[in-house]
Amino acid sequence: MSSSDSKKTPPRITSTAEFARYIGLARTTVSRVLNRQPGLKQSTIDRVHHALTETGFTPNAYATLLKGKSTSSIGICLENLLTPPILLKLATLQRQLRSQGYTSLIEVYAHGESRNILRHFLSMRVEAVIFIGHFDAGELETRIRELIGHKTPNLVIDHHGIPLANTVTLDRAQAMREMMNHLLELGHRSFGLLGIPLEHPSRFERIHGIRAALAAHGLDLPACARSFDAQCMRTHDFEFGHALARQFLELKQPPTAYVALNDEIAIGAMRALQEAGLAIPAGASVTGFNNQDICTMMAPLLTTVDQQIEPTIKTAMQVLMSQLRDGMPARPILRTIKPELVIRQSTGRAAR
Amino acid sequence: MSSSDSKKTPPRITSTAEFARYIGLARTTVSRVLNRQPGLKQSTIDRVHHALTETGFTPNAYATLLKGKSTSSIGICLENLLTPPILLKLATLQRQLRSQGYTSLIEVYAHGESRNILRHFLSMRVEAVIFIGHFDAGELETRIRELIGHKTPNLVIDHHGIPLANTVTLDRAQAMREMMNHLLELGHRSFGLLGIPLEHPSRFERIHGIRAALAAHGLDLPACARSFDAQCMRTHDFEFGHALARQFLELKQPPTAYVALNDEIAIGAMRALQEAGLAIPAGASVTGFNNQDICTMMAPLLTTVDQQIEPTIKTAMQVLMSQLRDGMPARPILRTIKPELVIRQSTGRAAR
DNA sequence: ACCATTTGCGGACAGGTGTCCGCGTCAAGC
DNA sequence: GCTTGACGCGGACACCTGTCCGCAAATGGT
Numbered sequence: 001m002s003s004s005d006s007k008k009t010p011p012r013i014t015s016t017a018e019f020a021r022y023i024g025l026a027r028t029t030v031s032r033v034l035n036r037q038p039g040l041k042q043s044t045i046d047r048v049h050h051a052l053t054e055t056g057f058t059p060n061a062y063a064t065l066l067k068g069k070s071t072s073s074i075g076i077c078l079e080n081l082l083t084p085p086i087l088l089k090l091a092t093l094q095r096q097l098r099s100q101g102y103t104s105l106i107e108v109y110a111h112g113e114s115r116n117i118l119r120h121f122l123s124m125r126v127e128a129v130i131f132i133g134h135f136d137a138g139e140l141e142t143r144i145r146e147l148i149g150h151k152t153p154n155l156v157i158d159h160h161g162i163p164l165a166n167t168v169t170l171d172r173a174q175a176m177r178e179m180m181n182h183l184l185e186l187g188h189r190s191f192g193l194l195g196i197p198l199e200h201p202s203r204f205e206r207i208h209g210i211r212a213a214l215a216a217h218g219l220d221l222p223a224c225a226r227s228f229d230a231q232c233m234r235t236h237d238f239e240f241g242h243a244l245a246r247q248f249l250e251l252k253q254p255p256t257a258y259v260a261l262n263d264e265i266a267i268g269a270m271r272a273l274q275e276a277g278l279a280i281p282a283g284a285s286v287t288g289f290n291n292q293d294i295c296t297m298m299a300p301l302l303t304t305v306d307q308q309i310e311p312t313i314k315t316a317m318q319v320l321m322s323q324l325r326d327g328m329p330a331r332p333i334l335r336t337i338k339p340e341l342v343i344r345q346s347t348g349r350a351a352r
Numbered sequence: 353m354s355s356s357d358s359k360k361t362p363p364r365i366t367s368t369a370e371f372a373r374y375i376g377l378a379r380t381t382v383s384r385v386l387n388r389q390p391g392l393k394q395s396t397i398d399r400v401h402h403a404l405t406e407t408g409f410t411p412n413a414y415a416t417l418l419k420g421k422s423t424s425s426i427g428i429c430l431e432n433l434l435t436p437p438i439l440l441k442l443a444t445l446q447r448q449l450r451s452q453g454y455t456s457l458i459e460v461y462a463h464g465e466s467r468n469i470l471r472h473f474l475s476m477r478v479e480a481v482i483f484i485g486h487f488d489a490g491e492l493e494t495r496i497r498e499l500i501g502h503k504t505p506n507l508v509i510d511h512h513g514i515p516l517a518n519t520v521t522l523d524r525a526q527a528m529r530e531m532m533n534h535l536l537e538l539g540h541r542s543f544g545l546l547g548i549p550l551e552h553p554s555r556f557e558r559i560h561g562i563r564a565a566l567a568a569h570g571l572d573l574p575a576c577a578r579s580f581d582a583q584c585m586r587t588h589d590f591e592f593g594h595a596l597a598r599q600f601l602e603l604k605q606p607p608t609a610y611v612a613l614n615d616e617i618a619i620g621a622m623r624a625l626q627e628a629g630l631a632i633p634a635g636a637s638v639t640g641f642n643n644q645d646i647c648t649m650m651a652p653l654l655t656t657v658d659q660q661i662e663p664t665i666k667t668a669m670q671v672l673m674s675q676l677r678d679g680m681p682a683r684p685i686l687r688t689i690k691p692e693l694v695i696r697q698s699t700g701r702a703a704r
Numbered sequence: 705a706c707c708a709t710t711t712g713c714g715g716a717c718a719g720g721t722g723t724c725c726g727c728g729t730c731a732a733g734c
Numbered sequence: 735g736c737t738t739g740a741c742g743c744g745g746a747c748a749c750c751t752g753t754c755c756g757c758a759a760a761t762g763g764t
Contacts, residue, residue, distance in 0.1 A: 012501065012502060012503060014720090015719090015720055015721085016720070016721065016722095017720080017721095025742080025743090026742065026743050026744060027721090027743095027744085028722090028723080028724095028742085028743075028744070028745095029741095029742060029743075031721070031722060031723080032722090032723090032742095034721095034722095035721095035722070035723090037722095037723090039740080039741070039742095040741075040742085041740085041741065041742090044741085044742080056474070056498050056501060056502065058471050058474045058475040059475060059720080059721070060418065060475065060477065060719090060720055060721075061414075061475040061476050061477070062414045062415075062417045062418040062423075062476075062477070062719095062720080062721095063414075063418050063719075063720035063721040063722090063749090064475075064720080064721060064722080065414045065721095066412065066414040066415050066418055066719095066720080066721075066749055066750060066751090067720085067721055067722050067723090067748080067749055068722085068748085068749060069721090069722080071414075082439070082443055084436075087434065087439055091434055091460065094460065095460070103472070104458075105457075106456075106458050108443070108446065108447075119410050120455070122408070122410045123410040123411060123412065123413040123416075124413050124414075125412065125413070125414070146408050149364065149408060150364055150408060151364055236645075238645065238648065238649050264645075264649070267649050268649070271649065271651065274651070293588075293590065293616075294646055294649065296590065297590050297616070297619050297620070297623065297646070297650075298649075299623065299626070366750095367749090367750060367751085368750075368751065368752095369750080369751095377712080377713090378712065378713050378714065379713095379714085379751090380712085380713075380714070380715095380752085380753080380754095381711090381712060381713075383751065383752060383753080384712095384752090384753090386751095386752095387751095387752070387753090389752095389753085391710080391711070391712095392711070392712085393710080393711060393712085396711080396712080411750080411751070412749090412750055412751075414749090414750080414751095415719090415749075415750035415751045415752090416750085416751060416752080417751095418719055418720065418721090418749095418750080418751080419718080419719060419750085419751055419752055419753095420718085420719060420752090421751095421752085
């Protein structure tokens with residue numbers, strides 16, 4: 001319904017004033033239409049909208065937001081290691097934010113760069129900052145303090161134990177407890193830990209859960225579980241798991257069950273065991289963590305722990321929205337997500 | 353109300369004027385320090401920087417950028433289906449952009465939303481827009497035209513054949529030609545295509561390459577290759593490949609080689625063939641596409657095509673930078689990336 | 705004590721938008 | 735023809751920063 005060919009290439013318009021001149025209205029009138037203010041004739045509104053689609057003009061967001069309108073943007077800082085579960089959380093979160101009208105600014109953490117990333121977020125006047133994954137604890141704590149100083153809501157997903165941070169995290173201790181109970185009921189008494197050192201702050205939760213499950217059965221951690229993490233380099237997880245399992249196979253009495261930090265490591269280990277002639281689960285049991293897609297592509301299907309990403313993000317959104325609505329909480333909000341054990345084919349009754 | 357405590361909790365400062373008042377300097381002086389202008393005493397500069405780290409003040413990016421400074425931001429629109437290769441491209445691209453001083457605005461395409469996404473990018477006055485993946489061709493073309501109208505550089509990675517778009521894409525026809533030559537040399541003469549319909553615009557390139565390789569050997573596509581895509585739903589790729597392979601196994605004379613659209617489908621097919629008692633590659637050959645990590649986690653290791661993501665992104669950056677430097681090109685720039693065949697263990701001599 | 709130089713001050717303007725307000729215009733109803 | 739609304743105009747101010755410029759104050763040297 002528009003005009004003829006002469007208007008096929010409408011001019012490039014970069015300000016409301018220019019746009020108003022183009023359609024022969026006052027700048028203020030255009031602004032009123034754009035901001036849905038009352039008291040305008042329908043025909044005028046239509047005229048503006050029509051010219052809008054014709055020229056493709058968009059008001060300068062910087063001027064709009066400078067004027068004090070809420071930026072409706074959220075900063076998201078991602079852990080350096082982009083694993084499938086992390087990316088799935090990001091994608092789910094971004095979708096939900098978008099449906100609530102928020103834009104997300106995404107930055108990937110690089111060593112020592114968190115300060116600059118946060119400054120960028122703050123200069124963009126984001127309404128909240130979310131961290132997803134695991135970071136340097138001291139650095140993260142400093143960032144959280146800065147955010148609080150700026151009265152900007154914060155949220156940490158996954159990383160657990162930062163004093164003043166609002167946190168949503170999987171109960172990894174509980175996960176390991178359930179996994180160990182499962183293996184113990186199958187008769188296993190000797191365990192190989194893959195990627196889970198016995199003494200390391202970052203794996204504390206997992207070890208805690210393992211120890212608790214063993215204790216409940218009257219067993220002692222150092223007596224029946226070993227870890228060779230120090231001996232191998234962790235570069236590519238799959239090969240890491242492969243190398244670790246080979247270490248265990250050199251023992252006089254290898255463990256009957258292997259508990260891995262994640263699915264890739266578990267699969268690498270399964271591969272090494274199978275190459276050594278062990279059937280799974282008849283000869284040895286293997287467990288993963290994360291319940292990634294590959295778990296159902298293996299033979300046998302991998303027993304693992306599901307991170308419950310949907311509920312995690314749902315909870316995260318609740319924590320976030322409550323902060324955006326009611327302001328920052330007096331005490332940090334802590335939410336724990338219950339994991340779900342997924343028993344498949346890679347675990348079975350202990351051989352001896 | 354805060355002279356004593358003020359050191360411990362510095363006030364939240366939101367403008368240069370406020371900040372200048374806080375440290376007892378003129379606003380213009382602070383601004384000069386922040387923008388590294390000459391003619392200031394070192395002690396003054398230090399004083400400002402010190403207060404800056406103390407209060408954590410950051411100038412409002414919206415005011416700065418409104419002032420006309422280049423926004424140094426690039427809009428990236430991602431295909432809906434977040435596959436590992438897409439995400440790897442995104443991560444690589446973002447890293448490179450950041451190293452050049454550009455910020456990226458990331459949006460995931462949702463059906464029919466491309467218009468809004470583009471408007472958001474334009475309102476943020478991005479300096480270029482990049483599309484990664486495959487989209488609705490008509491919709492994408494319209495967006496490209498809009499970008500050209502706004503004199504904003506564009507770049508499409510992967511999607512091939514949009515008239516006015518600058519494009520960087522893998523030579524998928526060449527990839528299939530090489531793959532087919534490899535299989536033909538191994539003696540294969542009957543092929544099962546998995547996820548690659550014989551007649552479908554989106555797979556045209558692949559079919560074209562397959563047909564060319566067959567023709568060079570004096571063979572005819574419909575006579576020696578079949579596809580059962582119409583019979584199965586493509587939901588989860590792994591199960592899709594599994595189901596497709598089972599269809600082929602019901603034939604009196606199943607093919608000796610299977611060519612899959614991607615690695616997941618290939619792995620699903622391998623699984624189905626192995627369950628049916630076929631050894632790979634002795635009983636049948638299977639090939640994937642993308643060279644994802646899982647290819648080296650399978651037994652046997654999967655023969656596949658590497659997308660050459662590093663060179664792809666490197667080329668993309670070149671195309672982008674040349675546009676940002678010299679303005680938009682007279683004719684669209686087209687760059688093709690040469691794929692690399694990765695021969696592993698899942699392909700072998702044909703049984704008959 | 706005087707002068708030259710360095711250094712900081714403060715006013716002014718631009719950049720694009722949102723919003724308020726008083727005023728002019730136009731059409732409809734009597 | 736007059737009144738009464740409804741509607742659009744255009745001026746003004748605010749948001750925050752970068753930059754220019756004239757001027758005052760502090761500094762340093764002799």
